[in-house]
Amino acid sequence: MSNTGNKKGVKTISIIAVSIICILFIGLFISKNVTQIKAEDSPTARIIENTNYKNWESGDLSTAKSEVKSFLDKQKGTDKNRPYKGNKVWTEGSLAALDKAYQSSLAAESGISSDLSRMLLIETVRKLETVTVLGKLDPSVKSLNNFPNTDGQYELEYDLPTVLGLPANKKVKYDVMFVLDWSGSMDSPIAGLDPAIPRFHGKEMILNLSKLVLNDYTGSRIRIFGLNSPTRNNTTINDDVNQKGFLEKVPGWEQMVDKSFEKDKTYNEDNQVGNLEYVVPIMEREKNPDAIPVIVYLSDFQLAARPVNSLTKNVVTDYKDILTRFNNIPVAGDQGPIYIAVRYDHSGNYNPKTGLPRWAGGAIESPGQTGTYNSLQDDVVKDRKFWNWMAVTETNRTSTDPHAVQASEATTTFMKLFTDSLPVNPSRAYQADLNFGKYSYVASSLTSKNNPVLTSPTKKSLTIANKNDGDTDVADSGVFKAVFDDTTSSVMGTTSTLGTKTNGVSFSAPEYQEHNSPFKTLPNLFHPYTEAAIEVYKYKGTGATTSATNYELNQTIVGSNYQLYSGKDYALKDPALSSLKYGASLTKAQALKIVSTRLGVAEYNKLDFTGSGASSLTAATHKVTFDAAKNVYKVYAESNESNVVVEYYEDSTNIKLKEEKTIPGIIGDSYTIDPLTEVVPDFDYVRSEGAPLTGSIKKEVQTIKLFYRKSEVELKVYFKDEDGNEISPVVTLLKKPKEVVDLTAETEVSTVVKAITDDLYELLTPPDDEKNVEILVGENERTYIFKGQVAIGATNEMLFKTGVIQSRDQELEYASTGPFKLNIADKRGRTAPNEGFKRGQFTINGSLSKPFKHEISGDVLKDAQIIYNNGETDHVISDKNGVEIYSNKTARPQTNYELELANQTDKKEGLKLLVPKGSGAIKGSYKAEITWELVQEP
Structure with a gap:
């Protein structure tokens, strides 16, 4: 509700609110038939409705903003300045508060800033207020925004009822002229009018006002003019009603008014300024000296031009001048003339090329004139106590006029507009007393546009006075601002009722006592307290310490009253961050004390808040505001630990x-x-x-x-042949670093060396430091190199068959039971022997080292020979020179060889004994000795 100029106790009704509530009902119906589908890991959206708003919540800011925006968009009306004015479901103050919280949330950052914004949105949604329908005579007080402004002020608006049923003994008389613009443009239908033609639409307003004036104010008169010009720019004014004079309350007066609106009236060109210039002189001449002159002008106010030779200034100036002349008509008493303008606002009022009013910027009609239809009428009614205006808009035209009403509400608004302009008896006074139980008001903090009246602030009570008593007071606008000055802390989001339900409207005059009424509904206002948080950012360790980008969030501390509402919780909470009053400042010292308390001394000492870089980034103070998203004190710290x-x-x-x-x-x-x-x-x-x-x-x-040094390290001793092959397992000795070891004194080593040398090996190369090995940390290794040898072995005995002494040669066969074998063990190297002899390369020679002798007489068996046949050739073993039995020049890998010289199965090969004739053999046994020689090759 807006109250400007001379309006008194206005109670505004807006048609657009009907459309809004219809849309809301449709939205509610649809929402009950739609199943919300919840995506995995995504919070389910909850549409805000009057059935769930008191426990509505959202787990993340993005969802909360989306739902709040959707809700607010449905609540807005056409008034750009006060979009929630006249909402039929929710109070304007609570919707404006939610809008304010939503706008704040748009600037939220990530982290606790986002969570505080989400919390504020939820708190504000839960404190929405539904509209209470009031009676016709119920006074009302409402808040334009349930949140205070930056100065801690709440903007309040009160509405006192207009008492239409005035006492019959009132002596005030009115001479009312209804001036109707019956030009061509006023004969065209306007969307939303019922009837659609302005001429017949105005009839209802005129008839209702005429009844009020003629019935309730004895001696009052009315006169209707239907004016136009025969042609454009013609100075002639036609009056198609032709009433001839004022009409009093006489039998049949309503029929006379009705006849004025017959359909056969003609509509010609417009001359709105000329219309007033036509009727004002008539009012001057014919008004009742005891009556208050009233002109009600119904027009679209295009202010079309007259001929140039009769245009003294321009149409806008002439319009204002003729009304000044009207206002100067003398009136008995302190009451002056009353002027009310009703503008029919349609598309034809505006220049199609420029969008400006028809009269604005014209070279002939209004040279140099600028402005709007609103500013034109505001200039006229300004400083004139009981002058006012309204605009009837097309339903298909959006208007931001604070005086605009839709056609369906035009008559009701018009009647209130008129009665608000009526003078009152000096003894009549409206006075509303509001008692503020929880609010105190400092001197001069409560102000109204014209007439502030303030009771003692110590009583925590407030008196809004709106007195009309002749010319001694100027009417008050009814809009007040109050500063909250309560020392009691309160959690963000809690509300307190403004005033009490026992305080009513007091009228001084006894005849109005019956209209006293208490305030049935009083707005709930958010206390100007909020939650804050501290974010501690720690230097990452790289980059300039003076750049905030090189810090990362380390800790978050919230107030004790921080509410989770299905969102993220924070473990660290401090009461000093709760219930902070708007405008209060947190100092760096206070912030660091909170950080120290919540983190604990040990953790706090790990952070250096005094480093030059961090200190320059942390603000000296942080002011707490309504904007929850900005109530985050960012503290920067370098590391205080190493x-x-x-x-x-x-x-x-x-x-x-x-x-x-x-x-x-x-x-x-x-x-x-x-x-x-x-x-x-x-x-x-x-x-x-x-x-x-x-x-x-x-x-x-x-x-x-x-x-460190190893406590014991390994000394590994290896035993290898000339080829590098291990011929015995490694011996591992555990010794301490820096110790000196004599390997010859180590039993494990000497035992292995002896075993190897006993097995056809000769120690070729011992370790250089065999007797003083120094133990190092790490690997310790030593190696013994051995030269392999070759050896031959033979069967100890070979027997031949018994022969007979005779005069011819005899061959005696091998007669031993087992075979006669030579065994060769060769452990020489295969690849790199020092002398060049390699394994497997050897020759075997046999020689008769002792001849056959009789075992008793000792006589030698002359020329006896042992013959070895290798399958190819006989080899005679007969003397000490020896004969080659076997030879191999090729290296072989084997270390053991066996050469079988005789056996019992193969009689053609092997060993035989040749006893020649004349050997001197005698009876008995003979024994001889063979020497087998092993020769290394090549």
Whole structure:
């Protein structure tokens, strides 16, 4: 409701609200027939309705904003300045508050800023107020926004009823002229009018007002003019009603009014300024000296031109001048003339090329004139106590006029407009007393446009006075602002009822006492308290410390009254961040105290808030405002902790033995490293390098290197032949680093050496430091190199068959039971013997080293020979020179060879004994000795 100029106790009714509520009902119906589908990991949207708003919530800001915007869009009317004015379901103040919270949320950042915005939206939705339908005479007080402004003020608007049924003994008389613009444009239908032609639409308003004036104000008169010009720019004014004079309350007066609107009237060209110039002189001449002159002008106010020779200035100036002349008509008493303009606002009022009013910017009609239809009428009624105007709009035309009403509400609004302009008896006064139980008001904080009246603020009560008592007071607009000054803390989102239901309207005159009525509904106002939060950002360690981009969020602290509402919770809460009054400031010292309390001293000391970079980024103070998204105090910190790093190395190789250890601490704190407790399995501590073992933690990371030796290391002793082949398993000795070892004194080693040399090997190369091996950390290896040998063995005995002494040669066959074999063991190298002899390369020679002798007499068996046949050739073993039995020049891998010289199965090959005739054989046994010679080849 807007109250401007001379309106008194206005009670505005808006047609557009009917359309809004219809849309809302449709929306509610649809929502009950739609199944909400919830996507996985996505919160289900909840449409805000009057059935669920008190427990509505949303788990994320994006969903909350979407639902609130959708809800608010459905509630808006056509008034650009006050889009929620006249809403039939929700109070304007609660919708405006939600809109304010929504606009705030658009600037929210991620993190707690988003959560605080979401919380504010939910709190505001839950405190929406539904409209209470009031009676015709019920006074009302409403808030234009349930949130205070930046100065902590609430804008309040009150509406006092107009008492239409005035007492019959009133002596005020009115001479009312209804001036009707019956030009061509007023004969065209206007969308939404019923009847559609303005001429017949105005009839209803005229008839209703005429009844009020003639019935309730004895001696009053009315006169109707239907004016036009025969041609455009013609100075002649036609009056198609031709009433001839004022009409009093006489029998049949209603029929006379009705006859004025017969359909056979002609509509010609317009001359709106000329219309007033036509009727004002008549009012001057014919008005009742005891009556108050009233002109009600119904027109589209195109203000078309007259001939140039009769245009004294321009149409706009002439319009204002003729009304000034009307206002100067003398009136008995303190009451002056009354002028009410009713504009029919349609598309024909505007220049199709420029969109401006027909009269604006014309070279002839109004040279140099600018403005709007609204500004034109505002200029006219300004400073004139009981003058007013209204605009009847087409239903298909959006109007932002604060005086605009839709056609269906025109008569009701017109009647209130007129009665608000009526003078009242000086003894009559409207006075509304509002008692504020929880609000206190400082002196001069409560102001109204014209006539503030304030009771003592110590009583926590407020009196809004709206008095009309002749010419001693100027009418008040009815719009007030009150500053909240309550010292009691309150959680963000809680509300307190404005006033009480026991306070009513008081009328001073006894005859109006019957109209006293209490305020049935009073707005709920949000206390100007809010929640805040602190975000602690920690330097990442790289980049300029003066750039916020090089910091990352470390901790978030919210107020104790932070509400989760299905969203993200925060573990750290502090009461000092709750119930902060708008405009209050958090200082850096306060913020750091909160951080220290919530994080704890140990964690707090890890952060350096005084570093030059961090300190420059943290604001000295942070002002708390309504805007929840901005109530986040960002505190920046560099690290106040550093590390001592302990590294573990092998002393001689610098090989890292295990992962380093980091010891965190606060800069300046002392530390001590005890090497004996820094254990590395199987190693003994030796020394340290780098930072001292005892010191204090510095900003720069300090490194201590600890060096170790292995507790026992392995000494591996290898035994190999000339080819590098192991001929015995490795012997592993466990020794300490830096120890000196004599291998010849190590039993395990000497035992193996002896076993190898006993097995056809000769020690060729012992380790160079065999008697003083120094043990190192790491690998320790030593090797014995042996030269392999070759050996031959033979069957100990061979027997031949018994012969007979005779005078011819005899061959005696091999007679031993088992075969006669030569066995060769060859352990020489295969590839690199020092002398060039390789395994498998050898020759066997046989020689009769002792001749056959009689075992008793000792006589030699002359010329006896042992013959070996290898299958091809006989080889005679007869003397000490020997004969080659076997030879091989090719290296072979085998280490053992067996040569069978005789057996019992193969009589043609093998060994035989040849006893020649004349050998001097005698009876008895003879024995001889064969020597087998093994020769290395090649």
